[in-house]
Amino acid sequence: MKIALIAHDGKKADMVHFLSGFRDALHRTDIDLVATGTTGSHIEKAGFEVEKLLSGPLGGDAQIAALAAEKKLAAVIFFRDPLDKHPHEPDVQMLMRICDVHNIPLATNPASAELMFKALTQTYGT
Numbered sequence: 001m002k003i004a005l006i007a008h009d010g011k012k013a014d015m016v017h018f019l020s021g022f023r024d025a026l027h028r029t030d031i032d033l034v035a036t037g038t039t040g041s042h043i044e045k046a047g048f049e050v051e052k053l054l055s056g057p058l059g060g061d062a063q064i065a066a067l068a069a070e071k072k073l074a075a076v077i078f079f080r081d082p083l084d085k086h087p088h089e090p091d092v093q094m095l096m097r098i099c100d101v102h103n104i105p106l107a108t109n110p111a112s113a114e115l116m117f118k119a120l121t122q123t124y125g126t
Helices: 009-020 023-027 037-045 060-069 089-101 110-123
Strands: 002-007 032-035 075-079
Touching: 002 009, 002 037, 002 060, 009 023, 009 037, 009 075, 009 110, 023 110, 032 037, 060 089, 075 089, 075 110
Parallel strands: 002 032, 002 075
Antiparallel strands: none
């Protein structure tokens, strides 16, 4: 099972903090992590194994959307910064639409991501 991780610049530390709370659960499951480039670098520096794609503005959001459209993702966690402008907002909207079209669970904040992760780590634990 593969989960995609994305975080806007102001939310990357929140993503690492969030994942740190699930470190043990991730080690006990068959969950693979994939992330946009810069988010993935932060996650990797925190000691997690992650497949890094392109940076979001350079096409990483689109790469994750393609994985969702191909049904290669179990879920997407995208910590968005709703208080900042993002030049690649059309890509963000496209990713969210693809998740809706293909019924891929999408969490956009730590509260919803925690509920999703708890369910997935319990369901797919080894």
